[in-house]
Every structure is written in C-alpha cells, then in structure tokens.
Amino acid sequence: MLEELTCFKAYDIRGKLGEELNEDIAYRIGRAFGQVLVREGGELGSKTVVVGGDVRHTSETLKNELAKGLCDSGVNVLDIGLTGTEEIYFATKYLNLAGGVEVTASHNPLDYNGMKLVREDSKPVSGDTGLFEIKHLAELNEFADVDIKGALSQRSNLPAYVNHLMTYINAENITPLKIVANSGNGAAGHVIDALELLFNELNIPIEFIKVHHQPNGDFPNGIPNPLLPECRQDTSDAVKKFDADMGIAWDGDFDRCFLFDETGEFIEGYYIVGLLAEAFLQKNAGAKIIHDPRLTWNSIDVIEQNGGLPIMSKTGHAFIKERMREEDAVYGGEMSAHHYFKDFSYCDSGMIPWLLVAELLCVKNKPLSVLVKERIAAFPSPGEINSAVKDADLAIERVLHKYIDLAINVDRTDGISLEFNTWRFNLRKSNTEPLLRLNLETRGDKELMEQKTNELLEIIRS
Template sequence: MTALTCFKAYDVRGRLGAELNEGIAQRIARAFAQVMGAERVVVGHDPRASSLALVAAVKAGLVEAGVEVLDLGLCGTEEMYHATAYFEADGGIEVTASHNPMDYNGLKMVKAGSAPLDPATDMVKIKALAESADFAPAKPGGEVRQAKAARGAYVRSVLSFVDLPVLRPMKILVNAGNGAAGPTFDALAEALSKKRAPLSFICLNHEPDGSFPNGIPNPLLPENQPMTANAVLAAGADMGIAWDGDFDRCFLFDHLGRFIPGEYIVGLLAEVFLAKEKAATIIHDPRIIWNTQDIVTRLGGKPVMARTGHAYLKQALRDTGAVYGGEMSAHHYFRDFACCDSGMIPWLLIVELMSRRGVTLADLVTERLAAFPSSGEINFVVADARAAVARVRAAMEPQAVAVDETDGLSLDMGGWRFSLRSSNTEPLLRLNVESRGDAGQVAQAVETLRRLIET
C-alpha cells in the first residue's frame, strides 16, 4: 500500500511527480467511482499543461469502473458543479490546481447534486481505496461523451440570478489571468449582449495559457493586484474583476483601482439577497464577521457562522436553507446554484447593486471599511502551530469577553476581535483581526499577536 500525500481536508492537491501523477489520478478516479457507486460522472479541467494528461487518466479510471463520463473539456470548477447537478450525474471531478504554483495540480470532487464530499467519511474511503488499489473488477460499458449542452445551460443559470433590466451602462475591466475564465466569460458576455445589457468589457490576459506568462492567477496576493488596478485606471473603467485559475473566486476593484477585500463583498452580496428574500439566512465564515453580521441583522436577516472551507460552507447552506454564504477568501456560495461557489455570479450581482443604488463600488464599501476595519489574512509559518495557539490563548483569553472555537481560536476582546486558525490546505497559521471603527487598534493588535505567535 502506497500512502497518498495529495489528499487534503476536502480535495486532492499535490506536487507533480511523486505526490500526483497520471497513475495516482487514475487510481483516485477509480476509487471515487467505486465509493460513490457512480454510473455517470462529469469531468472537466483547467488550462495547466499537466491537466490534459491528468484528466485523461481520470477518464480512464472512470471508464474502467464502467462509468459514463460527460466530458466538459476546458472549463471552470463551477461549470463542473453546475453540470453535475444539471445532468443528474452521480459525481463530478475537475482537474485543477487553481492558484497553486506551476508544479502542482489537483482534483476537486463532488457527489450527486454537487454535494460536497464529507471529509471524515467520503474522502477517507476514497483515499484508503486509492492507496490499496483493491478495486472491484473492471466493468464493461464505460464511455466518454462530450457534454455539449453544458455551457449554454450554465450561462442561463448564472444570468437567472441578475435582474438585467435594472443594469445601468458600465465599463468593466476583466482579467482572466490566462486561466480558464476567458471562454466562459465570452459566452456570458455574448448572452448579456443579446439581452441588451448595457455593459462593455475590456479584456486583459484573456486567452487560456497553461504556462501563465503573466504569473499564476492568484489576485489575492498583493503583488498580483497592481496589474488589474492599473488597467482599471488606464481604461477609466467603472470597476475591475480578476479571477483565479479555475475562476471559482472573483476579486473586485473599484474605479479608483482599489482592491476590495473579500469580507466586504460578503456584506454587499448579503444586502442583495436580503432585498430579494426578506429574513433570509446568510452563512459566513468565522474569520472576519462583524461587518457581515451588522448588515445582515440590520436588514432583518439571520447570520449563521460556519467553519471555513467549501465543504463546510456548502453543507451549512444545505442544512439551513440559507440563500447565500460567503467567505473572506472570495468563495461565494448560492442556494440556487446547487449550494456551490461561483466566480461569475458575484460580480454580476454587485453590478446590479451599483445600478439599483446609482453609486460606485467605492461608495458601497468606503463607509464599511471605516466602520469595521480589518487586517486582512496574515500567514505565519511556525514550527509548532499548537504551541503558538496555546501561547496566544494563555496571554489573551483572560481579557476576552467571548470565546469561539468554530474554527481554530476566535476571541472577542470587546472593541476588537481576532481569529487564529491552521490552514486546511497549507502548512500555515492564519491570523485575522478586526475592530469597530479603530484601524489603529487593528494595527496594534496585529503586532501584539505577532510577537506571541513568533516567540
């Protein structure tokens, strides 16, 4: 039995070669089919150079298990999610490394209805079977078919979220980062044009290119943001959008070229949905919470906190019937999109909100940034994460007014609070700090906590 280190908390991600290769991908696909009892599985891939060989191996493993494979070809992860539900498949697999370095790749997997795999059961069973390779005998009847109707159905679903007649004329800069977003965006833009939506677009790094000549598409990194920000200013655009490699996350820039942190977008999207569905439940993650909770409660909604990570947010939507859920990392989940995340629905809804209120994106967020300043996520590489968290707890908990352990350690200190948690996908300790209207307090708290963590 070979131990597979590419299995993470809720997906597969590993360095190409020993951690993840065609043989491993084929075994994982075969195990996925057997554990899921799958007869029909949707498969897609991102534009990385390694993805073609890996997706071929995935399809081979599924066919060996007698599965009908619906092949989406090059697509975003959310297109796989949508197609899995749309075609009533027994599961879906996207070959993608999203925003990870060039020498990585991975598999994102869902089961019937695009429901997340349970990290404690489904993932454990798939991993164990892929490691042992103790598969049931190969089944006849497996085949690969092209899912030609998938993108059109996806576009119709995305546009169903938006009240197109209220949209006002806007010029929008879009940066696909040479990832998977370009062709899918073109299909959306064409549909918007046919419906006479008054939006014009300027495209940057639009063609998929697995060599990523303009850098790995990860707009969350500060060093990657000036390219989009400068292009917004140069074009005189009303806003900018940048996607990661598989475009399940979108990142927004206002007309001033200012990057808008994801936690503030969660609050804006909550406002959109609460205007359409009174008293709705809104899910949020535990890292930065006060701005979202303030907006949701003020508008009569019910804020519910869930553990960080797509498997947990999606399950929370299913358990509560929440209309929307959002994470500060720019994952946004929608009940009527199979409770899955999308990088296309959010920006369209923000355009709708700007149009309804007749204001800029900068107008929408400036007051919120001042009312609830936050640090942004700060990552620490530490030798012993548990010891670091214990030091912080010992020093800070005696002064805390509330303690929450939904995900890691969160302490409410009265006028400010912080979240400290280990990453589910990387060997990092992640810190977030927020306050009620006091940016200086955020900076001071960050330095206090930094000293404790790094001691």
C-alpha cells in the same frame, strides 16, 4: 506495503506532477471513484460522471486517464472540455448525474495539478464524505472485475450554465458599466465571451475590457492568484487606464473572484461578503446568511440591518456547504473570496458574485468605492496575517494567557475567537502549513486596529 498517495488532502486532490500525481494515479482515482459509485446502487452503465479540466498542459492527459478509469469501473463519462470548477458543479446538478470531477490545480505552481470531486447534487467529496475511501482503494490498486464498461461522450454544457448565471440578476436593472475582466490566462475567458454575446443579444449595457484573456497553460503573466498583492497590479492598472467602473480578477479555475473599485483599489473579500448579503436580502427578505468566524462584525451588522439572520460556520467549503443545507441559507460567504449560493447547489462560484455586485452598483447608483468605504471605516481590518511558528499550540496558549480573562466572549468554532467591547480577533492554525493565521477588526478605530495587531504579533512570534 501500500503506496501512500500523498496527493489526497482534506478537501480535494492536489500534488506535484510526476512524484505525487501522474497518469497512472489519475487512472486509479477514476477506478476508485467509479467503484464507490457503482457499489452504492444501480446497474453498471446506469451512472454518469461529468469531467472537465483547466488550462494546465497536463490537465487534458490527466482528465483522459481519469475518464478511462471511470469507464473501466462501469461508469459512463461526459467530458465537457475546458471548464472552471463551478461548471462541473453546475453540470452535475443540472444534468442529474452521479458525480463530477474537475482536473485543476487552481492557483498552485506550474508543476502541480489536482482534482476536485463532487457526488450527486454536487455534494462535496471530502475526507469524511468518501475521499479517504477513494484514496484507500486507489492505494490498494485492486479493483473489481467489470463485465460492462462505461461509455465516454463529449459535449458542451456552456449555454445552460451561462443562462443559469443570468437568473441571479434582473437585466432591466443594469445601467451602462465598463468592467475590466482579468482571466489570468486561466479558464474564465470562455465564460466572459459567452456572457458578452448574451449581453449584446439582450441589450445589456456592460462593456468588458479583457486582460490576460486567452487561456495559456504557461501562465506568461504569472500564476493567477489575486489573493497575493503582487498579482493585482495589472487589473488595477487597467481599471485606471480605461476609466472602468469595476475590475474583476479570477484564480485559475475561477471558483473565486476578486474585485477592484473604480480607482483600481483592491477590495478585501470580507467586505464583499457584506455586499452580497445585502444584495440577496433585498430579494430574499428575512433569509439566513452563513459567514465564517475569522471576521464577523461587518457581516453581522449588514445582515441584521437588512433584516436577515446571520449564522456562523467553521471555515472551509465542506463545512459551509453542509451548514447552508442544514439551515436552508440563501448565501454563504468566506473572507477568502469563496461565495456559496443556494440556487447553485450550495456551491461556490466566481461568476455569480460580480454579477450581483454589478447589479447593486446600478440599483444604488453609487460607485463601488463608496459602497465599501463606509463599511471599511465602520469595521477596519488589516486583512489576514500569517506567522510562521515552531509550535503553533504554544503560541496560541501565550495569546490565551494574555487575553482570555479580559474577553467578553470566547468562541472555538475555528481556532480561537476572542471578543472585547471595541475589538475582536480570530487566531487559527493553517490546515496545510506550519502557520498561524490572525484576523482582527475593531469598531471604527483604525489606530486601535494597528496597536492590537502589533501587540498580538509580538506575542505570537516571540
């Protein structure tokens, strides 16, 4: 009987160390991924996969075993060292490689690790694009004999990556800014250091206040996950203490960034989507912008006001990236702080968003609080609210029974979205937990927002 590898999820690989993910499994994943790439064409040794890892203590060992498995399958491996996930995305495309793997558990607990895989052009490897085939091969643990093993090499790709980041802004637009950068003891620090050196060389007047800057796999200041309110205080305090113009905090592999205004107030990711859409449309007139279905009115309003075309996609990086390629969209944003960019191989980045927002602050000559305050007032939302339920489908049916006849529009792109004249909501099941996730917004009516939120939660949780 096959051993089931439970570390394989819908979009990536992650699991508890020892029991779900270990050195042997990492090796088998490397063999399986390499075998799939070799089978798809090309001579042995003609294909190269780039690998990197985050700061967790197990990432280096898992990465080495993964690389060994890839080499034993006949694939060359380029190890670019300590990286964030987006550095693997960039290297795969920039160096024209067959694929890439980042060893990371992002914001998961200390006793977890995982992997994120991409193919050529940094196309995602998920359940329906090869991940489950890799899972099956790794579970079988029976691999084809290889006459010529791949070679392992090591080098940094940081300078090329940092130079690419600079292409998203016009350096001449930047006026003096003081920015708090909280790396959370994760992988972001070395990129901030490299940007700081480049800023100094180019006389770009951005000053960094560095918080929890040094990489540390023990995460002495807590697992970096600014989506949790308890992980935001240090960034907020530093913004206020140093009178900064903006604060940034990243998760462990920095594919998401979270922004704080000059008062230290955390800004919900939903409103950042609108800011970035505006920034892109100022440079790309009439462009298409992808948004997710959970909260939409602010994004649609900003995009249409700035002459763009809003397009809705199902939530999730594989869906967003695929839709962006189909539509040739310049930017895609999710309220969960994942932001995707056409010129970044349609991949998500935690560095490009804050650079664009920093430039927007300078161009508009307004503080960040002012830029988002109008939008929050126009379309208030309580943020995503999770409810643990015994029967998610039954709870959704109760909600539909109450509201469907009153709705002026019903959409099932992702869960259920019901729209009314002055408010709307989206209710969807979690892909990984027995939770229902509620998102709601109104047209400028905070009192209605609170009333409808309480009303819905009572039905969901009853």
